[in-house]
Amino acid sequence: MLLDIEDLTIELPAGAAARPMLAEVSLRVGRDEVVGLVGESGSGKSTTARAVLRMLPEGARASGSVRVDGEDVLAMDPARLRRHRSRTVSMIFQDPRSALNPVRRIGDFLTDPLTRVLGLSRRDAVAKATELLASVGLSEPERRMRQRPHELSGGMLQRVVIAAALSTDPDLLLADEATSALDATTQAEVLALLRSIQEERRRAGSGLGTLFITHDLPLAAAYCDRVYVMYAGRVVEQQPAHGLFADPKHPYTRGLLECSPSLGDDRAPRPIPGRPPSLSDAFTGCPFLPRCARAEAECETWAPVAVPFGGRGVDGDGSDEGGSAACRLLELVTRSSA
Amino acid sequence: MRTPDRPARARRGGPVRLARGTTSPHPLGTDASGQDLLSRVLYGARSSLLAPLALLALAALLGVTMGTVAAWRGGWVDTLLSRVTDVMYAFPGLLFVVLVIAVFGDGLTTSIIALGLAYAPTIARYTRSLALAERSKPYIDAYRVQGMSGTRICVRHLVPNLAGPIVGYLVVLFGEGLMSLATLSYLGFGAGSPSIDWGLMVQEGQDAVVQGALLPALVPGTAIAAVVVAFNIVGVRVSDRLGKGR
Amino acid sequence: MTEPALVVQGLRKTYALPGGGRTTAVDDVSFSVPAGGSLGIVGESGSGKTTVARILVDLVRPDAGTIAVNGRERTPGWRGGGRLLGPGARRAARLGRAREIQIVFQDPYVSLDPRLTARQCLRTALRLHGRYEGQAAVGRIEELLDQVGLGKREADARPRGLSGGQRQRLAIARALAVEPEVLVLDEAVAALDVSIQAQILRLLADIRRETGVALVFVSHDLAVVRHITDDTLVMRRGRAVETGPTARVLDTPEDRYTRLLLSSVPHDGWDPAETVRLRAELAEL
Numbered sequence: 020m021l022l023d024i025e026d027l028t029i030e031l032p033a034g035a036a037a038r039p040m041l042a043e044v045s046l047r048v049g050r051d052e053v054v055g056l057v058g059e060s061g062s063g064k065s066t067t068a069r070a071v072l073r074m075l076p077e078g079a080r081a082s083g084s085v086r087v088d089g090e091d092v093l094a095m096d097p098a099r100l101r102r103h104r105s106r107t108v109s110m111i112f113q114d115p116r117s118a119l120n121p122v123r124r125i126g127d128f129l130t131d132p133l134t135r136v137l138g139l140s141r142r143d144a145v146a147k148a149t150e151l152l153a154s155v156g157l158s159e160p161e162r163r164m165r166q167r168p169h170e171l172s173g174g175m176l177q178r179v180v181i182a183a184a185l186s187t188d189p190d191l192l193l194a195d196e197a198t199s200a201l202d203a204t205t206q207a208e209v210l211a212l213l214r215s216i217q218e219e220r221r222r223a224g225s226g227l228g229t230l231f232i233t234h235d236l237p238l239a240a241a242y243c244d245r246v247y248v249m250y251a252g253r254v255v256e257q258q259p260a261h262g263l264f265a266d267p268k269h270p271y272t273r274g275l276l277e278c279s280p281s282l283g284d285d286r287a288p289r290p291i292p293g294r295p296p297s298l299s300d301a302f303t304g305c306p307f308l309p310r311c312a313r314a315e316a317e318c319e320t321w322a323p324v325a326v327p328f329g330g331r332g333v334d335g336d337g338s339d340e341g342g343s344a345a346c347r348l349l350e351l352v353t354r355s356s357a
Numbered sequence: 358m359r360t361p362d363r364p365a366r367a368r369r370g371g372p373v374r375l376a377r378g379t380t381s382p383h384p385l386g387t388d389a390s391g392q393d394l395l396s397r398v399l400y401g402a403r404s405s406l407l408a409p410l411a412l413l414a415l416a417a418l419l420g421v422t423m424g425t426v427a428a429w430r431g432g433w434v435d436t437l438l439s440r441v442t443d444v445m446y447a448f449p450g451l452l453f454v455v456l457v458i459a460v461f462g463d464g465l466t467t468s469i470i471a472l473g474l475a476y477a478p479t480i481a482r483y484t485r486s487l488a489l490a491e492r493s494k495p496y497i498d499a500y501r502v503q504g505m506s507g508t509r510i511c512v513r514h515l516v517p518n519l520a521g522p523i524v525g526y527l528v529v530l531f532g533e534g535l536m537s538l539a540t541l542s543y544l545g546f547g548a549g550s551p552s553i554d555w556g557l558m559v560q561e562g563q564d565a566v567v568q569g570a571l572l573p574a575l576v577p578g579t580a581i582a583a584v585v586v587a588f589n590i591v592g593v594r595v596s597d598r599l600g601k602g603r
Numbered sequence: 604m605t606e607p608a609l610v611v612q613g614l615r616k617t618y619a620l621p622g623g624g625r626t627t628a629v630d631d632v633s634f635s636v637p638a639g640g641s642l643g644i645v646g647e648s649g650s651g652k653t654t655v656a657r658i659l660v661d662l663v664r665p666d667a668g669t670i671a672v673n674g675r676e677r678t679p680g681w682r683g684g685g686r687l688l689g690p691g692a693r694r695a696a697r698l699g700r701a702r703e704i705q706i707v708f709q710d711p712y713v714s715l716d717p718r719l720t721a722r723q724c725l726r727t728a729l730r731l732h733g734r735y736e737g738q739a740a741v742g743r744i745e746e747l748l749d750q751v752g753l754g755k756r757e758a759d760a761r762p763r764g765l766s767g768g769q770r771q772r773l774a775i776a777r778a779l780a781v782e783p784e785v786l787v788l789d790e791a792v793a794a795l796d797v798s799i800q801a802q803i804l805r806l807l808a809d810i811r812r813e814t815g816v817a818l819v820f821v822s823h824d825l826a827v828v829r830h831i832t833d834d835t836l837v838m839r840r841g842r843a844v845e846t847g848p849t850a851r852v853l854d855t856p857e858d859r860y861t862r863l864l865l866s867s868v869p870h871d872g873w874d875p876a877e878t879v880r881l882r883a884e885l886a887e888l
Contacts (some may be wrong), residue, residue, distance in 0.1 A: 203647075203867040207879070211879045230776040234796065240869075279797055280826040280854060288804055294796075
C-alpha cells in the first residue's frame with residue numbers, strides 16, 4: 020500500500036475548537052490508484068492531505084499513523100521528512116498563480132527542483148524541464164520556459180504546476196482542488212492529461228498513486244477509482260467510485276448526490292437542510308444527525324464506526340468491491356442479516 | 358484641569374527668580390520667570406493637543422474629499438487632482454507654511470490653516486488608494502444598481518467603510534502635526550507669548566540652558582516626544598485593529 | 604403569448620487593448636426572456652457572459668444595442684440625455700431603471716456592505732426607493748427576510764457573522780427589496796458549498812414562482828442551468844452560438860461548441876479525453 024493512513028486524529032489545543040479537526044481517519048491509496056477525497060468546507064479533506072506531508076496546523080496534536088511506503092510520516096526525522104516532501108510526494112494546489120513566483124520565469128520554477136533535488140546540471144535541467152512542459156501538452160515549450168506567469172492562462176499555469184509536481188518522479192500525487200478554479204472544459208482537459216500520465220507510469224511499472232481532493236462528488240465519482248467522503252473531520256463512507264452513483268450508503272453521500280444537479284436527471288436538486296458544521300460544533304453521537312432525514316433518537320449517542328459492506332472488506336489493494344459507511348442504520352441492517 | 362499651581366498665579370507670584378531645579382512645591386522645577394514647569398506643561402497641553410486636532414480635522418476634510426473624488430470620478434478629475442497632489446508633495450512643507458504665514462501674518466490660526474493645507478495631499482493620496490480598492494468591490498456596484506447616486510454612495514457607504522484605516526493614519530499624523538506646530542511656535546511663527554504652548558516653552562527655556570538649567574527646555578521637549586511616540590504606537594494598533602476582521 | 608419581460612437586441616461591446624486595437628467582448632448578442640421566464644447564459648470564462656450581465660444592469664456601457672423591459676426601452680444611464688434633466692428627474696430615472704433589473708453577484712463575501720446588518724442593508728434599499736415608510740418598512744423587511752429564509756439572529760448580524768449561504772440569501776433579499784421585473788444572477792451559486800447551492804437554487808425557483816420575476820442565470824455550470832432555466836443561450840468568444848429551450852439545447856445540441864461544453868460535465872462512465880478530442884475538432888474549423 021502506497022499511502023496508508025490509520026486512525027489519524029488531529030486535535031487543536033484546548034479552547035481553539037470544540038471537536039477534533041480529524042477524527043479516526045483511515046484512508047488508503049494503492050500504486051496506480053486514483054482515490055477521491057470529497058467533502059464540503061470544514062470537512063477536514065485538506066487537513067488530511069496536508070498531514071501526508073506532516074504540515075499540521077499550529078499547535079495541533081496528531082495521533083494514529085500516516086504511512087507512505089510503510090514508513091510513518093509522523094515519526095520521520097527532519098532530514099528524512101525533507102526528502103519525503105521533495106521526492107516521494109508532490110502536492111498541487113487550487114490556485115496555480117499563488118504557487119508561482121510572479122517575477123520569475125516558468126523555466127526557473129521548473130529547473131529549480133531538478134538541480135536542487137535531483138542534482139542535475141543546469142543544462143540537463145533545462146532539457147528535462149522543456150520535455151516536461153511538452154509532456155503536459157503545452158505548445159512551444161522553449162518559449163514557455165522564458166515566459167512569466169502572467170503571460171499564461173489559468174489552465175496553462177496549472178499544467179506548469181503539474182509538470183513541476185511530476186518533475187521529481189514522485190510516487191504519490193496530492194491534488195487539492197487542483198482543477199476547481201478552472202473552466203469545466205479546461206478541468207476535463209487537465210484531468211485527461213493526469214489520467215494519461217497515470218497510464219504511462221503504470222505501463223512503465225513505476226505506479227503513481229493520486230489522492231484527488233475535491234468538493235465535487237459527481238466529479239470524484241466519475242474520475243476516481245475509489246472515493247472517500249468526509250464530514251465533520253470523519254470519513255463517513257468509502258467505496259469503489261462506480262458504486263457511488265448507483266448505491267450510496269451513507270445518508271450524507273446520498274444527500275450530496277441528490278443535491279448536485281445533473282444533466283441526465285430531470286428531478287430538481289434536493290437540498291440537504293442546515294449547513295456544514297464548523298470546528299465550534301461538537302457532537303455527542305453521529306455528526307450528520309442534525310441534517311439527516313432518517314435520524315432516530317439512538318443516533319444521538321451512537322459513536323460512529325465504519326461499517327463494512329459488500330466485497331471482501333476494506334483491506335485489499337483497492338480492486339475489491341467492498342466499502343464502508345459510518346451509519347448506525349447500516350450497522351442495524353448488517354447485524355440483522357448476519 | 359488640575360495643576361499643582363495655577364499658571365496665572367504662578368506668573369504673578371513672587372519676584373523674578375532664576376530657573377530653579379526640583380523642589381517639593383515644584384516637582385519639575387520652575388522656568389526663568391519662576392513659573393512652575395509641571396503646571397505650565399499640563400496647562401500647555403490644552404493648546405498643544407487641541408491645535409493639532411484642529412489641523413487634522415481641516416486636513417482630513419480636504420484630503421478625504423479630494424482622494425475620494427479622484428478615485429470615484431477617475432479620468433481627468435483624477436489626473437488633475439493627482440498633479441496638484443504631486444506638486445504639493447514635492448514642495449517642502451515647511452517652506453509652504455512659512456510662505457502662507459508670510460502672506461497672511463503669523464499666529465496660531467494661520468499656522469493651523471497652513472499646516473492643514475500642507476497635510477491634505479498626503480491624506481488625499483492615502484484615501485485615493487483605499488477608495489480605489491474599495492470601489493471595485495461588488496457591494497459598491499450593488500448600490501449603483503439599486504439606483505443610488507454617486508455622491509450618496511461615497512458619503513454614506515464608501516467613506517465610512519474606509520474610516521478604520523483613515524483614522525489609524527490620522528492618529529499617526531497627529532504626532533507629526535504636533536511636532537510641526539511646536540516647530541512653528543519654536544521658530545516664532547505660531548502661538549506667541551503670552552500663550553502657553555510646548556513649542557514656545559522650549560524656545561523660552563533655551564536661554565536657561567545656557568545658565569545650566571536643563572529642565573525648562575527638557576520638560577516641554579520630553580512632553581512633545583512622549584506624545585509623538587505614543588500616538589505612533591497607538592496609530593499603528595488602531596489601524597491594525599480596525600482594518601482586521603472584515 | 605405574453606409580452607417578453609426582457610428584450611435585448613444587437614448588444615455589442617469592445618474594449619481598447621493596451622497595445623492598440625480593440626477586442627470584442629460581446630458581439631451582436633440578442634435574446635428575450637418571457638415574463639416569469641428563466642434564461643441561462645452559458646460559456647467558458649472569456650465568453651462574454653459576465654459582460655452581458657453587467658451591461659444589463661448598467662455597470663458596463665455597451666457600444667451598440669438596445670435593452671427593453673416590459674416593452675419600455677431602458678433609458679440610457681449616463682449616456683447623453685441625462686444632463687438635460689434636472690437632478691430630481693435624473694434621480695427618478697435612476698430609481699426607475701433600478702426597479703427594472705437587479706443583480707446578485709458571485710462572491711457573497713464581497714458583495715455586501717461589511718458595515719451594515721442584514722436589516723440595515725434592506726432598510727437602506729427600501730428607504731432609497733421610498734415605497735415603504737415607518738411601520739410598513741419594518742413589516743416589509745421582516746417579509747423579505749422571511750422570504751429568503753433568514754431568521755431573527757441573522758437579521759441583526761453583519762455579513763462577517765453570516766455563512767456564505769446566508770450572505771447569498773441576503774444579497775437576493777436586497778435585490779428583491781427593489782421589486783425588480785428581471786433578476787440577473789451572475790454565477791450566484793458558484794462560490795457556495797454543494798449542499799448550500801441546492802438550497803439557493805430551490806429558493807430562486809420559489810421566488811420566481813411567487814413573484815413572477817424573470818431570471819437571467821449566468822453560469823458556467825450546465826447541470827445547474829439544466830435545472831433552473833427554460834431557455835439557454837450558449838456564448839463563445841462574445842457571440843451567441845446556439846440558443847433554444849434548455850432541454851433541447853442540452854439534450855440534442857446542434858453546435859459543436861455546445862457539445863464541447865457538455866462533454867466536460869462529469870457523469871457515470873465519463874471520459875475527460877472526449878473534451879480534448881472535441882476541442883481539437885473545433886480548432887480545425
